Amino acid sequence: MLAYIIRRVFQSVLVLLVVGLVAFSMFSFVGDPVDNMLGQERTQADVERLRDQLGLDQPFVVQYWRFLEQAAQGNFGLSYRQGRPVAEILMERLPATLELAFVSGLLALVGGIALGIFTAIRRRGVSANVIMTASLIGVSLPTFLIGILLIYVFSVELGWLPSFGRGEVTRIGGWTTGFLTESGLKALILPAITLGLYQMTLIMRLVRTEMLEVLRMDYIRFARARGLREKSINFRHALKNTLVPVITITGLQLGSIIAFAIITETVFQWPGVGLLFINAIQFVDIPVMAAYLMMISVMFVGINLIVDMLYFAIDPRLRVDRTAGGH
Amino acid sequence: MTDTPVLSVRNLVVEIPTRRGILRPVDNVSYDIHAGEILGVVGESGAGKSMTGNAVIGLLDRPARITSGEILLSGQPIHNLKGEALRRLRGKKMGMIFQDPLTSLNPLLTVGDQLTETILEHLGVSQQQARERAIAALEEVGIPAARSRIDSYPHEFSGGMRQRVVIALALCAEPDLVIADEPTTALDVSVQAQIVALLKRLCRERGVAVMLVTHDMGVIAEAADRVAVMYAGRLAELGPVREVLTAARHPYTSGLMASTPLASQGHERLRQIPGAMPRLGNLPDGCAFHPRCDYAQDRCRRDPGPTLETCDGRAACWFPLGAERKQEVGA
Numbered sequence: 001m002l003a004y005i006i007r008r009v010f011q012s013v014l015v016l017l018v019v020g021l022v023a024f025s026m027f028s029f030v031g032d033p034v035d036n037m038l039g040q041e042r043t044q045a046d047v048e049r050l051r052d053q054l055g056l057d058q059p060f061v062v063q064y065w066r067f068l069e070q071a072a073q074g075n076f077g078l079s080y081r082q083g084r085p086v087a088e089i090l091m092e093r094l095p096a097t098l099e100l101a102f103v104s105g106l107l108a109l110v111g112g113i114a115l116g117i118f119t120a121i122r123r124r125g126v127s128a129n130v131i132m133t134a135s136l137i138g139v140s141l142p143t144f145l146i147g148i149l150l151i152y153v154f155s156v157e158l159g160w161l162p163s164f165g166r167g168e169v170t171r172i173g174g175w176t177t178g179f180l181t182e183s184g185l186k187a188l189i190l191p192a193i194t195l196g197l198y199q200m201t202l203i204m205r206l207v208r209t210e211m212l213e214v215l216r217m218d219y220i221r222f223a224r225a226r227g228l229r230e231k232s233i234n235f236r237h238a239l240k241n242t243l244v245p246v247i248t249i250t251g252l253q254l255g256s257i258i259a260f261a262i263i264t265e266t267v268f269q270w271p272g273v274g275l276l277f278i279n280a281i282q283f284v285d286i287p288v289m290a291a292y293l294m295m296i297s298v299m300f301v302g303i304n305l306i307v308d309m310l311y312f313a314i315d316p317r318l319r320v321d322r323t324a325g326g327h
Numbered sequence: 328m329t330d331t332p333v334l335s336v337r338n339l340v341v342e343i344p345t346r347r348g349i350l351r352p353v354d355n356v357s358y359d360i361h362a363g364e365i366l367g368v369v370g371e372s373g374a375g376k377s378m379t380g381n382a383v384i385g386l387l388d389r390p391a392r393i394t395s396g397e398i399l400l401s402g403q404p405i406h407n408l409k410g411e412a413l414r415r416l417r418g419k420k421m422g423m424i425f426q427d428p429l430t431s432l433n434p435l436l437t438v439g440d441q442l443t444e445t446i447l448e449h450l451g452v453s454q455q456q457a458r459e460r461a462i463a464a465l466e467e468v469g470i471p472a473a474r475s476r477i478d479s480y481p482h483e484f485s486g487g488m489r490q491r492v493v494i495a496l497a498l499c500a501e502p503d504l505v506i507a508d509e510p511t512t513a514l515d516v517s518v519q520a521q522i523v524a525l526l527k528r529l530c531r532e533r534g535v536a537v538m539l540v541t542h543d544m545g546v547i548a549e550a551a552d553r554v555a556v557m558y559a560g561r562l563a564e565l566g567p568v569r570e571v572l573t574a575a576r577h578p579y580t581s582g583l584m585a586s587t588p589l590a591s592q593g594h595e596r597l598r599q600i601p602g603a604m605p606r607l608g609n610l611p612d613g614c615a616f617h618p619r620c621d622y623a624q625d626r627c628r629r630d631p632g633p634t635l636e637t638c639d640g641r642a643a644c645w646f647p648l649g650a651e652r653k654q655e656v657g658a
Contacts, residue, residue: 218430225384225425226445226496227418236444240435316480317434 008308012301017068019297023290024067076291081283086291090273094295095176096166097265097272101258103188104196108257109250112200116207121234123212132208138201143260147194147267154190162187164269195264199253206249210242217241243314251307255300331402332359333503333536334383334421339396339406341375341382350607352378352391354560355634360536362503365527367551367568368540369583371604375560376540380506382406383538384423385413401503419449422497426509428489432481438465438492439477442499449500464495468525487518491525498529505530506538511546523550544587548572556580559604559615562635564642576642576649578620614645622646 034050051057055066070076076086115135119128138146155163167183169176178184214220215238223233262274269275273292280288312318341353353375360366368376381387383398385408398406400420408416417423425431433441442461446452452460458477465473468491481489490510497505507526511519527550530537539551547554547568554571556564556579564577575581582600602619605611614632617623626645633643641647 218425218427219433221386222423222425222431222493222496223433225386225417225423226448226500227414227416228444228448229414232444232448237433237436241433315435316437317482 008305012305015301016297019293020068020071021064023293024064026286026290071294077287079285079288081285086287089276089288090291090295091174093271093273093276096270097258097261097274099178100188100191100195100270100272101261103192105254105257107192107196108199108203108253112203113207115204117211117234117239119204120208120211120215135201135204138197143194143198143263144267146197147264150190150194161190166271191264191268191270194267195257195261199257202253203246203250207242207246210245211238214238214241240314244311247307247310251303255303258299259296332361333401334360334538335399336383337397339379339382339398340394341378341387341391342394343391347608352560352607353382356562358555358562358565360504360538362536363530363534364553365530365537365539365551367547367554368538368557369542369544369547369554370557371542373604374557376557377508380508380538380540384417384421384506418445418500418502420502421504421506422502424493424497424505424507424510427513428486428493429513431493432489434481437478437480442496445496446499461499464499465492468495486514487521490514490522494525502535504536504538506540508540511541511543519546526550544583556583559610560607561615561632562643563616565635566641576647577644578622578648579616581648
């Protein structure tokens with residue numbers, strides 16, 4: 001198992017290096033940073049001096065290495081637009097995105113698994129079929145449309161929930177949280193539903209399909225023939241066997257919740273990193289874009305790594321040493 | 328042997344409604360199994376042998392259902408039980424062993440978990456007692472070092488050992504009846520003999536009634552006390568295993584025996600029964616076997632299918648093989 005983990009970590013590092021290369025090359029290919037920084041009134045000497053200062057006269061490989069070195073220390077340089085360190089700006093915005101992603105991820109996971117089991121067990125029931133039909137909406141409607149519809153119904157017509165922003169936040173150390181105030185919690189509801197709905201319907205449909213598959217297996221029949229209770233058969237015998245594929249997809253989905261938060265954050269003007277990224281694109285703020293790219297890829301890779309470890313916790317067949325061989 | 332048979336199946340009919348009409352995979356089948364007795368049920372694929380077993384334990388897949396006849400377990404009718412009442416009987420009064428030990432154990436639960444769970448469900452014992460019983464059950468079916476292997480997962484056992492675990496699971500709540508559905512089919516030949524011997528020993532020692540469903544005549548000859556031969560959903564022949572195997576009265580049984588390779592027969596070419604078993608939706612008039620029967624006569628094609636009751640009680644055939652029959656055919 002240790003060998004497997006080391007191999008996976010090695011692969012993860014490789015992925016990050018490639019993403020780093022893409023992020024780094026944005027600096028060289030999207031305009032000349034020296035032009036951007038010096039403006040119109042400049043001499044050739046100024047240009048040369050800045051090139052030297054920024055290390056732009058070094059060979060490509062050396063520059064890339066220095067970029068990685070700095071990035072690993074959390075140093076992505078200064079934002080072109082705000083003139084502040086990029087890391088500092090990201091850290092300010094990150095809590096908003098993480099809280100939103102956490103709540104929508106939880107919603108998607110809990111709601112998706114519960115509804116998936118329900119629709120699988122009662123697959124001929126009326127309510128299960130209604131849920132299945134309704135889930136088509138979640139799968140097919142684009143996120144921004146769901147967001148706008150929710151705003152229309154709950155903010156504009158009913159006036160129950162705020163349509164934008166994070167509400168009041170409380171500062172705890174370097175972290176700002178919206179969990180502790182009423183307005184903060186209220187502001188979280190609509191964006192969380194918007195962001196989580198697609199993932200929830202996806203997880204629900206996946207759990208349902210897997211569950212129906214597992215319920216046909218011989219060991220479920222055998223459990224029935226032994227007179228075990230339906231509850232034990234459904235939740236102890238069947239559910240556990242559906243979890244491996246569900247965890248794979250869910251893990252990937254959690255990564256994309258953070259990544260796709262861009263759209264939801266734009267719709268709800270949620271002050272997270274997604275909104276920051278959109279604004280950075282508009283102003284060609286390359287350091288922010290590069291840092292965002294790196295951050296998302298670290299999260300994706302990290303989540304995948306955790307998901308791979310979870311397999312071992314769930315499926316004992318994987319815990320056997322590979323050298324022991326199969327049957 | 329007590330007077331009341333452990334299992335008594337009376338005129339059982341299982342039907343499957345389909346778009347093209349109603350199929351009868353089990354048609355008017357009756358037999359008894361007594362305590363300590365092994366009844367072998369043989370037949371080709373689709374003859375209805377597994378369906379009979381599933382009907383008894385109440386695990387028919389929809390839309391198949393019992394439409395008439397009765398099933399008595401120790402004299403109590405169970406064919407009309409549903410849900411909770413049926414669940415209490417399963418495992419406790421009747422156990423089932425499935426064909427493929429690789430797929431009938433839950434891969435994510437330890438063998439001990441699956442055993443203790445079943446024991447706790449049916450016997451009022453503590454967790455600790457259940458575990459001791461689980462270890463005893465594994466020892467009884469011949470798992471070496473049961474105490475240390477109880478916390479192993481199914482994939483850590485070989486195929487034959489897994490089938491032993493399956494048997495332990497089917498028997499751990501001490502049922503009176505065990506339905507073994509092709510318990511040896513998925514195993515190596517050498518392991519098959521061990522599993523048959525194990526079933527036989529458990530049946531004798533614990534006085535369990537066993538319904539052994541198989542298509543393997545060798546297994547029947549080895550294990551069964553009586554044998555029921557099924558053809559196209561009906562009983563073709565039912566009798567003590569020695570008599571049926573050595574002096575078959577139904578031409579189908581005789582054909583089955585002739586097509587089974589036996590070591591004692593030397594190198595004769597095996598005979599086969601011409602044709603194939605008719606599909607359920609397309610049964611011929613009269614006796615279902617007549618198109619393949621060497622001895623078929625007008626009555627076989629004309630009169631409704633013979634049953635054990637309408638014939639001599641052993642073979643469902645108007646002209647059972649025997650002394651008189653040979654004369655008739657020879658004449």
